[in-house]
Amino acid sequence: MENQPWFVINESDKIDSPALCIYKDRVRENIRRLLETVHANRVRPHVKTNKMDGVVRMMMDEGISKFKCATIAEAEMLGLTRAKDVLLAYPPNGPKIRRFFMLVKKYPATRFSCLVDSPEGATAISEYFLPAKRRADVFIDLNVGMNRTGILPESAIEFYEIIRGLEGIHVVGLHAYDGHIHDPDLHTRQVRCLEAFSEVGPLKKTLEALAGYSITLVAGGSPTWLIHARQGDRECSPGTFIFWDKGYSENLPEQPFEFAALLLCRVISLPAPNIICVDLGYKAVASENPQPRVFFLNATDAIPLAHSEEHLTLTVSDIASYPVGRVLYGVPRHICPSVSLYDKAVIIQNNRVIDEWKVIARQREISI
Numbered sequence: 374m375e376n377q378p379w380f381v382i383n384e385s386d387k388i389d390s391p392a393l394c395i396y397k398d399r400v401r402e403n404i405r406r407l408l409e410t411v412h413a414n415r416v417r418p419h420v421k422t423n424k425m426d427g428v429v430r431m432m433m434d435e436g437i438s439k440f441k442c443a444t445i446a447e448a449e450m451l452g453l454t455r456a457k458d459v460l461l462a463y464p465p466n467g468p469k470i471r472r473f474f475m476l477v478k479k480y481p482a483t484r485f486s487c488l489v490d491s492p493e494g495a496t497a498i499s500e501y502f503l504p505a506k507r508r509a510d511v512f513i514d515l516n517v518g519m520n521r522t523g524i525l526p527e528s529a530i531e532f533y534e535i536i537r538g539l540e541g542i543h544v545v546g547l548h549a550y551d552g553h554i555h556d557p558d559l560h561t562r563q564v565r566c567l568e569a570f571s572e573v574g575p576l577k578k579t580l581e582a583l584a585g586y587s588i589t590l591v592a593g594g595s596p597t598w599l600i601h602a603r604q605g606d607r608e609c610s611p612g613t614f615i616f617w618d619k620g621y622s623e624n625l626p627e628q629p630f631e632f633a634a635l636l637l638c639r640v641i642s643l644p645a646p647n648i649i650c651v652d653l654g655y656k657a658v659a660s661e662n663p664q665p666r667v668f669f670l671n672a673t674d675a676i677p678l679a680h681s682e683e684h685l686t687l688t689v690s691d692i693a694s695y696p697v698g699r700v701l702y703g704v705p706r707h708i709c710p711s712v713s714l715y716d717k718a719v720i721i722q723n724n725r726v727i728d729e730w731k732v733i734a735r736q737r738e739i740s741i
Contacts, residue, residue, distance in 0.1 A: 380635055380670050380702045383724050390700075391657040392637040393715040395730070397722045399633035400428060400615060404435050406629045407614055411602040417441045417460065417591055419612030420451065422709045424734035425718060428615060429454045441591065441610045442734075445472045449741055450734040452480030460591060461487040462548060462610075464494050464514060464522060470501045475741045477507065486510035488548055490523050492535050499541030508543045512591065515549040515576075517569040523549070526572040533580060546589035547580070549573055550610075555596040557624045566597045574606065596625055618708035619668045634718075636667060636703040636711065638685075640695050647688055649675070649695045653703065654683040659710035667703035675701075 382394065407416065413436035420429060421443045429440070429451060438457035442448050451459045465473045465487050477485050489495040489511045502509045513532065516523035524532055533544065551569050556562040570592065577590050590607040593600065598609035613621055616634035638653040658667050664677040667685075672695070675687040689695055705711040712718075713735045720728040733739060 385700045390639045393718045395718045403630045417608045422612040427730040447734040449739045452483045464488045488514040490514040495536040499539035503541035510545045512546040512548040517549045548591045566600045616708045619704045620706045640699045650686045653685045659707040
C-alpha cells in the first residue's frame with residue numbers, strides 16, 4: 374500500500390496486543406544522527422533503554438564499542454554480544470559483587486568496570502577479586518547534584534587516597550550522572566550542566582597526576598549528552614536516543630531523534646458514549662508519570678480517562694471512528710521502563726513484520 378503512514382503495520386492482525394514494536398530503519402537513523410555529532414569513540418550509550426542484543430549489534434555495526442548499563446543482566450547481554458568495553462554504572466554490593474566477578478571470568482572478550490563510592494564497597498570488591506589474582510576496573514562515582522549515588526567532587530581526592538592501595542581494584546575513571554538537569558531551555562540546561570561540572574575537569578587532571586596515567590571521564594545522560602560531547606575531554610552516555618519518546622521530544626526539542634518504538638494496542642470495548650477502552654494497562658506502558666502516559670499517532674483526539682492494570686479508557690470525539698478491534702499506535706511518554714514490560718519486540722521494516730527480538734535484559738538474571 375502506497376503513501377501509508379510510517380507506523381502502520383500491514384500484518385497488524387497477526388500481532389497480539391499489547392505489543393512493543395521496533396522500527397528498524399528508524400533505529401538505524403537515530404544511531405546515524407547521534408554519530409553525526411559525536412565520534413563513536415566518545416560515546417558510551419546506556420542500554421537500559423533498549424535491553425536487546427539486536428539493538429546493541431546495530432550500534433556495534435556503526436562503530437560503537439563502549440556501553441553503559443545499570444544491571445548485571447544488561448552487562449551480561451553486552452558480554453554475549455562481545456561488546457568491547459562495558460561500564461556497570463552501579464556500585465555493586467552483596468551478591469552483586471560475586472555476579473560481577475563471574476561476568477569478568479565468563480566473558481573475557483569484554484572489559485567490564487563498575488562504580489565505587491564508599492571505602493566499604495571498594496574494599497569488598499577488592500577482597501573478592503584479590504584471591505583470584507585479579508583486579509576489578511572501577512570508576513569513582515561523583516555526585517554532581519543528582520543526590521542518588523556518588524561522592525561530592527571535593528571529597529574525591531581523599532577517597533582516592535583511601536582506596537588506591539587496595540590491590541584488588543584499579544581506578545580507571547570518573548563517572549558523573551547529571552539526570553537532575555533537564556531544563557527544556559537549552560541555554561539554561563547548558564549553564565547548569567557546566568556549573569555542576571566546574572570541579573570535575575580539574576579533578577580529573579589532579580587524579581591523573583596522582584595516578585600517573587590517563588583516566589576516563591564518563592558524563593551525562595540524554596538531556597546533557599550534547600553539552601558533554603562539545604567539551605572534548607569525556608565520553609557521553611545518552612540512552613533514550615535509540616528509540617526516543619514523547620517526554621524527551623517535548624522537553625529536548627533541539628535533539629534530532631525520531632520515534633522508533635511504539636506500543637500497539639486495540640480497542641476492546643465501547644463502555645459508554647464517547648468512551649473507548651484499549652488493552653494498554655499500566656502493566657504495558659510506564660505509569661510513573663501523570664496522564665497522558667501515551668500519545669496515539671492515529672487517535673490524536675483520545676484523552677485518557679482512567680488507567681488500571683489491563684485497561685486504559687479514553688474519551689474520543691467521534692466514537693464511530695473507533696470500532697472494537699481497531700489498532701492504535703502509541704508513543705510512550707517514557708520509553709525506557711515501557712520496554713522493560715515486554716518479553717519480546719516485534720521488528721518492523723517498510724511497514725512489515727520482519728523479525729522478533731527477545732528483550733533479554735529485562736530479566737534480572739540471564740545466566741549469572
